[in-house]
Amino acid sequence: MKNCMTGSKVGLVLLAAALMTACSANGGVATGAANNGATSAAVTSSATSGTTAAVELANVKASDLVTYDEDDTTTAWTADTSTDILLAGTTAEIEGGTGATAQDGSVTITEAGTYVLSGKLSDGQIIVDEQAKGTVRLVLNGVDLKDSDSAPIYIKEAGKVVITLQEGTENSVADGAKYASADATTDEPSAAIFSKADLTINGTGKLTVAASYNDGITSKDDLKLVSGTLEIQAADDGIVGKDMVAVQDGTITIKAEGDGIKSTNDEETTKGFVAIAAGTFDITAGNDGIQAETAEVIDGGTFSIVTNGGYENAEVKTGDQGPGGMGMGGNRGGGFSNQGAVDGTPAASGDTAPAATTSAAAADTAAVTTAEATTTATAATESVSAKGLKAGGDLTVNGGSFTINSADDAVHSNSNVSITDGGFKITTGDDGIHADSLTAVSGGTINILKSYEGIEGANITISGGEIHVVASDDGVNVAGGNDDNAAQATTQQDQFASAGSNMLTISGGTLTVDAAGDGLDSNGSVTMTGGTVIVNGPTDDGNGPLDYDGTFNMTGGYLVAAGSAGMAQAPGEDSSQYSVSMSFTEDQQAGTLVHLEDSDGNNILTFAPSKNYRSVVVSSPDLKQGGSYKLYSGGTSTDTVVDGLYTDGEYSGETQVVAFDISSSVTWLNESGVTTANTGRGPGGGGGGFTGGGGTRPQGGAGGTPPQGGTGGGTASEGTSGSAN
DSSP states (O other), X not given: OOOHHHHHHHHHHHHHHOOOOOOOTTOOOOOSSOOOGGGOOOEEOOOOTTSOOOOEEOOOOHHHHOOOOHHHHOOXXXXXXXXXXXXXXXXXXXXXXXXXXXXXXXXXXXXXXXXXXXXXXXXXXXXXXXXXXXXXXXXXXXXXXXXXXXXXXXXXEOSEEEEEEOTXXXXXXXXXXXXXXXXXXXXXXXXXXXXXXXXXXXXXXXEEEEESSSEXXXXXXXXXEOSSEEEEEESSOSEEESSEEEEOSOEXXXXXXXXXXXXXXXXXXXXXXXXXXXXXXXXXXXXXXXXXSSXXXXXXXXXXXXXXXXXXXXXXXXXXXXXXXXXXXXXXXXXXXEEEOTTSSEEETTOOSOOSSHHHHHHHHHHHHHHHHHHXXXXXXXXXXXXXXXXXXXXXXXXXXEEXXXXXXXXXXXXXXXXXXXXXEEEESSEEEEEEEEEEEOSSEEEEEEOSEEEEEEEEEEOSOEEEEEESSOSEEETOOOOOOTTTHHXXXXXXXOOTTOEXXXXXXXXXXXXXXXXXXXXXXXXXXSSEEEEEOOOSTTSOSEEESSOEEEOSSEEEEEEOSTTOOOOOTTOSXXXXXXXXXXXXXXXXXXXXXXXXXXXXXXXXXXXXXXXXXXXXXXXXXXXXXXXXXXXXXXXXXXXXXXXXXXXXXXXXXXXXXOOSSEEEEETTEEESSOOSOOTTOOSSXXXXXXXXXXXXXXXXXXXXXXXXXXXXXXXXSOOOO
């Protein structure tokens, strides 16, 4: 890579962003990977158990990572200052310069300058071998280039090569299925357009690339796409730039058996990134859609991405929801659950109910060992990664429109994900949005129509945006990573194994969750200071609408969570905003209104859950200490409903369930009135109920089968031998 300024700029931007690391008073440390150039945009976190997470990501733009110089953007040329190369089958006629020669069906360019190509080359190469490190411009002015056993365009040496797609022309490049010089140990051509120098493509014409051997377009240095229409079909990857792939604009269609677009430099932290400012992208890939070895920044554009056949072709996930998970205490989908094991230690995520005998436990251990051995064996040949957007470092989306149908995670980072704006329509066989470290959403519209887990990260902050999540397991999962990609499994397991300091922080935006597993699941704590959160589900008692291990500090915002009652939790007793948790004796049918009003008849809540439910938790700034309230069931409302929530209108036809006064931060209710806590037994619990909103989940016991799990008694409904996270 010759653009030294770019690399330096990346380092400076991210170094300036590293106004970190702020540790909490009780020893919290910054979460996420070390700050290393383009791979990480520095995270501040004091997210320790019981504290508020002060977490932010640097605001990185595509322009911070890449600059376009005059050579990159110039498309004009004149006949008197250029060399014409007229191709005719296996011969070429060269006019107007001395920098190009034709021999044996190939054209070799050895001097800087502008070369205008037209005509057809039936079996040969355009070779650039300019040793003086100058700039060579190839104007494709209606060409059809074919080479049966190597790259039709082969750039051996140059300072930079610019391919200009002449306005109004259609151009094509195609190679054969085998290369005569192919050698995995050497730096030989591996793409239909192959460059060992910086490569830029601009212009307003069209280029079609048919890559039967391997990749479509590859640069071993920088690859910049400024404009033009590209259609690429590749036996492996579509577009590859080692040091960077930068897109300023253009219309790009890729059908690739491997990755769609990727940058591969994993040795220099200021390189190996993808930066997209705008463009239209239609990518169908067998593996990842757009993948950066380090950072990935997208400021805008329109994206349609399908990976490995889409969600229908995903590996089958076995979540912990449902009757098979009745012995668990929640917080699943990776990390550890509160499932009581035989020896009193937490069982690994994804296991079924705890075994009752030592021999059964030994069998489980053997099975795990076998599975680990299989994973290790397959790691040598990297398992298929079929993610939509993927980054080894930080992944930042500042805008754009995304339709992603992925077999694997739709949006994935091995470090941090930051979404500040943009529109997402996601269907995925795994996570909708996943970060090994921090997932931060501050704006945009995110619609996750289908996922295993919706939004996942070691820490998650939501400060803005409009988010809808449908998940077959957990809707929002903090410190619950369950990505089994062989190349990443060990790292992710380590990051998610310890959950005490992890935090879900909600300060703004709207979040609506439909989950078959836990709705909001934090293997640490939860802080909510603003925004609106609506949770529907789960319906089985092995999960809960709210699930947290540490504390839930509610100081602002609006929360309603309806679902099963067996594992139900509410915000903690130390919250400054008041909450109400209602448990019904029988399941309430989906769509049955829950209405809460004060003594003056003012509406606090009118909500139609989209699933059957037996518990409802509501927290609102309108709930006051000493206030009197009535809770109703059924009836109708004349107001327009948004995500099941009615904000106004006439409510009628109701049945009063209970009247009560608020005297503490959390008011626990059943159909008889106020209780001291949720009176339901947790499926893995030993006896009694939950603590008043701030305690841990009921623990699984030593020898009992679900739902008994222990001898009962104990604080926070613990079984005798069960162990929490």
